[in-house]
Amino acid sequence: MGKELERTFxxxxxxxxxxxxxxxxLARYPHMVKELEPLLRTTSAVKQTTHVPMRSEFKAAARGRxxxxxxxxxxxxxxxxxxxxxxxxxxxxxxxxxxxxxxxGTVVLANNSLPDETLYPVKIATxxxxxxxxxxxxxxxxxxxxxxxxxTREINELARMDKLTLIERANERLDRQLERLATIVxxxxxxxxxxxxxxxxxVEVGAAKxxxxxxxxxxKAPESAKPGLNRVLERSEDKQVQARxxxxxxxxxxxxxxxxxxxxxxxxxxxxxxxxxxxxxxxGQPVPQRxxxxxxxxxxxxxxxxxxxxxxVPSPKSTQQPPVTTPKPTPVPKPRGFIKSDDGLASVxxxxxxxxxxxxxxxRVHKQALSEGxxxxxxxxxxxxxxxxxxxxxxxxxxxxxxENKDTSVRIEWECGTCDARLLESLLQRIExxxxxxxxxxxxxxxxxxFLTVSVDAKKFNITLLSDKSQLPAKRPAMTTDxxxxxxxxxxxxxxxxxxxxxxxxxxxxxxxxxxLAIWISKGMSDEQYASRLTVLKSGKAYSxxxxxxxxxxxxxxxxVALKAEGFNLEKLTMLIKMIEGKNVSWKQFxxxxxxxxxxxxxxxxxxxxxxxxxxKWTASHNQPSSGLTxx
Amino acid sequence: MNTGVRHYMASQFGTSYHFKPIIRYTSNTGExxxxxxxxxxxxxxxxxxVELVSRAKQREADAWAELYDTHVERVYHYILxxxxxxxxxxxxxxxxxxxxxxxxxxFTWQGDPFVAxxxxxxxxxxxxxxxKPSSREQPLxxxxxxxxxSDPVEVxxxxxxxxxxxxxxxxxxxxxxxxxxxxxxxxxSIEETAQVMGKRPGAVRALQHKAIESLRRLLAMRGKNx
Numbered sequence: 117m118g119k120e121l122e123r124t125f126x127x128x129x130x131x132x133x134x135x136x137x138x139x140x141x142l143a144r145y146p147h148m149v150k151e152l153e154p155l156l157r158t159t160s161a162v163k164q165t166t167h168v169p170m171r172s173e174f175k176a177a178a179r180g181r182x183x184x185x186x187x188x189x190x191x192x193x194x195x196x197x198x199x200x201x202x203x204x205x206x207x208x209x210x211x212x213x214x215x216x217x218x219x220x221g222t223v224v225l226a227n228n229s230l231p232d233e234t235l236y237p238v239k240i241a242t243x244x245x246x247x248x249x250x251x252x253x254x255x256x257x258x259x260x261x262x263x264x265x266x267x268t269r270e271i272n273e274l275a276r277m278d279k280l281t282l283i284e285r286a287n288e289r290l291d292r293q294l295e296r297l298a299t300i301v302x303x304x305x306x307x308x309x310x311x312x313x314x315x316x317x318x319v320e321v322g323a324a325k326x327x328x329x330x331x332x333x334x335x336k337a338p339e340s341a342k343p344g345l346n347r348v349l350e351r352s353e354d355k356q357v358q359a360r361x362x363x364x365x366x367x368x369x370x371x372x373x374x375x376x377x378x379x380x381x382x383x384x385x386x387x388x389x390x391x392x393x394x395x396x397x398x399x400g401q402p403v404p405q406r407x408x409x410x411x412x413x414x415x416x417x418x419x420x421x422x423x424x425x426x427x428x429v430p431s432p433k434s435t436q437q438p439p440v441t442t443p444k445p446t447p448v449p450k451p452r453g454f455i456k457s458d459d460g461l462a463s464v465x466x467x468x469x470x471x472x473x474x475x476x477x478x479x480r481v482h483k484q485a486l487s488e489g490x491x492x493x494x495x496x497x498x499x500x501x502x503x504x505x506x507x508x509x510x511x512x513x514x515x516x517x518x519x520e521n522k523d524t525s526v527r528i529e530w531e532c533g534t535c536d537a538r539l540l541e542s543l544l545q546r547i548e549x550x551x552x553x554x555x556x557x558x559x560x561x562x563x564x565x566x567f568l569t570v571s572v573d574a575k576k577f578n579i580t581l582l583s584d585k586s587q588l589p590a591k592r593p594a595m596t597t598d599x600x601x602x603x604x605x606x607x608x609x610x611x612x613x614x615x616x617x618x619x620x621x622x623x624x625x626x627x628x629x630x631x632x633l634a635i636w637i638s639k640g641m642s643d644e645q646y647a648s649r650l651t652v653l654k655s656g657k658a659y660s661x662x663x664x665x666x667x668x669x670x671x672x673x674x675x676x677v678a679l680k681a682e683g684f685n686l687e688k689l690t691m692l693i694k695m696i697e698g699k700n701v702s703w704k705q706f707x708x709x710x711x712x713x714x715x716x717x718x719x720x721x722x723x724x725x726x727x728x729x730x731x732x733k734w735t736a737s738h739n740q741p742s743s744g745l746t747x748x
Numbered sequence: 749m750n751t752g753v754r755h756y757m758a759s760q761f762g763t764s765y766h767f768k769p770i771i772r773y774t775s776n777t778g779e780x781x782x783x784x785x786x787x788x789x790x791x792x793x794x795x796x797x798v799e800l801v802s803r804a805k806q807r808e809a810d811a812w813a814e815l816y817d818t819h820v821e822r823v824y825h826y827i828l829x830x831x832x833x834x835x836x837x838x839x840x841x842x843x844x845x846x847x848x849x850x851x852x853x854x855f856t857w858q859g860d861p862f863v864a865x866x867x868x869x870x871x872x873x874x875x876x877x878x879x880k881p882s883s884r885e886q887p888l889x890x891x892x893x894x895x896x897x898s899d900p901v902e903v904x905x906x907x908x909x910x911x912x913x914x915x916x917x918x919x920x921x922x923x924x925x926x927x928x929x930x931x932x933x934x935x936x937s938i939e940e941t942a943q944v945m946g947k948r949p950g951a952v953r954a955l956q957h958k959a960i961e962s963l964r965r966l967l968a969m970r971g972k973n974x
Contacts, residue, residue, distance in 0.1 A: 155960050158960050159932055161909075165910045167933075178841065
């Protein structure tokens with residue numbers, strides 16, 4: 117029987133692999149149903165539970181990286197023969213020096229050193245040798261990306277060890293590496309390869325990681341060190357913009373001349389970035405490509421036009437077009453940064469501008485307005501379309517439009533960025549579930565309200581800035597819930613909210629989990645239980661709280677959708693925690709028991725606001741939210 | 749292998765884990781070698797498979813795209829079940845393919861299908877991962893799974909069930925556990941599993957039966973006690 121069962125079980129498994137059902141297989145062996153059925157059911161359960169979906173973003177990104185490596189290694193062998201040149205002499209010399217004088221062990225040991233350690237210069241020299249020895253631009257770019265990652269690791273490590281003064285040193289090097297990576301990506305060899313798109317993503321990823329590492333360091337730093345680190349961050353963000361521009365300029369040079377606006381004049385970055393009053397309103401000189409402001413009709417018409425390609429993944433073939441050299445195209449004006457005018461109108465101009473970049477600009481405007489105590493009434497965002505991976509200036513197809521509503525609010529309609537259209541499209545797909553929702557973030561002064569509407573049908577975001585909360589339109593678009601975050605004066609919370617705004621849709625998981633925790637506190641969770649959860653939360657291990665990538669955004673949005681749909685059911689959450697803690701009861705069992713004991717269905721907590729309010733109230737009662745636990 | 753590592757591995761893979769590597773490294777360079785423990789069973793290779801791998805050896809991106817698309821999910825599921833941490837699983841999955849790309853030159857058709865070779869790389873990387881001291885800093889369980897549009901309670905329950913299944917899986921003997929992981933989590937065929945494990949297909953059939961029977965009993969006991 118044992119052998120027969122073993123054989124029959126194996127046959128049934130093969131049948132299941134071919135798509136047969138458990139029932140049909142059991143029907144074939146009626147005399148063995150009793151023994152066979154539990155085995156097949158267990159197998160199905162194992163398969164069903166363990167075949168969890170992969171994150172599609174990771175899957176695509178890893179695929180891209182693999183293909184880049186495959187392509188580069190296929191071309192490498194050909195390039196390899198031609199790279200023996202003059203620079204190999206000093207490379208060989210330096211390698212020999214490193215190995216002979218310092219010893220191989222030293223070089224290996226240096227790999228984990230930090231900027232204040234003796235072996236750090238060896239590490240840097242080794243890296244330089246590696247880069248020099250790496251043949252082929254694509255391989256070099258991949259190596260640079262790895263080294264950028266190493267620098268961010270150093271920054272994280274230095275922040276962890278409170279060696280804040282050294283962060284700047286590591287970061288300066290990171291800046292240079294990002295610049296070098298951008299230069300490689302913009303080089304003709306890469307441009308003519310099929311890997312350009314993937315390599316551009318590496319620049320974006322490197323930039324995002326740098327910002328995230330620095331922001332994390334700022335978050336941890338004492339108040340006295342924050343301004344310095346903030347300056348470091350701002351400098352790096354400028355460098356990131358320059359790196360992107362290096363790539364964009366190269367692309368601009370290859371755009372067909374007829375798609376460019378003739379007569380455009382290039383604006384130097386430094387000039388465009390200065391915080392001088394916008395010349396549009398003051399002197400009447402139009403800023404190039406400025407969006408027609410306060411023209412609802414024109415805007416409505418333009419909104420109807422979609423700029424997002426239906427299949428946003430740029431065709432690799434599009435990058436294979438040979439650069440057009442004659443006639444030399446006039447470069448598209450590239451005003452970047454933001455200009456704030458005297459009349460409370462902040463103007464942001466972006467080209468090409470990723471959503472993350474735009475958010476940074478908006479954050480700066482917000483900071484500026486808050487620091488000057490002069491809340492502004494509108495932000496004008498001008499941008500250029502970026503179609504098929506090339507910046508193309510097209511009248512009436514700008515990314516951002518602004519309209520003035522009758523209720524005095526000004527609405528910016530973000531038709532969506534395109535610098536990384538694939539990511540954006542991916543986000544939009546997820547946001548479909550998130551329609552008709554509104555997030556409102558109120559600043560401490562209660563004077564500036566950001567009002568983010570996500571609307572599905574038009575596939576666009578609307579960000580409305582109002583000078584006062586009272587100006588919220590009486591008739592808002594159909595929506596189900598408002599998420600409102602009122603702040604106390606805590607810097608940490610202020611920063612977190614800024615971060616939340618900065619990321620627009622990117623509410624971090626931490627934000628949501630904070631809401632959960634608040635609910636748990638309100639329901640009498642013991643201090644120990646609470647403390648253990650918060651420790652896990654703050655350690656950033658169990659929950660990825662970094663907003664260092666767009667993927668996290670997507671996760672956060674997913675989570676939000678899930679929680680919204682769930683209505684923040686306290687009992688379910690508590691129950692789930694209990695189960696995780698090892699009680700091992702199913703939700704149904706728990707619910708049935710609760711119903712039997714109380715005689716009624718479990719109540720639900722439908723409003724996140726309550727949880728968040730409780731959280732804020734609780735943290736406000738402790739002057740330092742981050743260390744409040746020990747005082748409790 | 750030092751005592752500390754042995755102890756840690758035992759805690760990860762069960763006390764009866766006997767550190768019998770399925771594949772060995774030829775040297776410190778990490779070049780992969782065919783298993784020393786040959787099953788003697790040859791799997792028929794289809795012409796497209798052979799062609800695909802030979803194109804992959806030429807570093808043709810299309811071939812790698814096809815191999816990646818075909819195997820990435822099963823590799824990911826296999827690793828995730830072992831490391832129980834989404835981020836680590838993603839990282840290792842990517843490493844598997846990168847390593848495969850770099851070592852494809854050493855791959856030869858000796859009766860082993862490509863997928864078996866790929867899973868040996870996966871196995872080795874998992875073992876390497878647990879050897880690193882940094883692996884101890886990882887949370888034991890971190891399901892940062894992408895939430896779908898389905899009912900959040902269902903999603904949460906799925907995660908919990910997953911944890912329960914994997915916890916019980918840890919109680920099986922290493923051989924049984926690996927059979928379940930390869931056959932049902934990674935969805936390999938009997939023959940492919942046999943190749944990865946270095947066993948005969950008949951032995952794998954017996955192993956999978958015993959494993960599922962034990963697992964069923966453990967889960968049933970858990971249900972009663974819980």
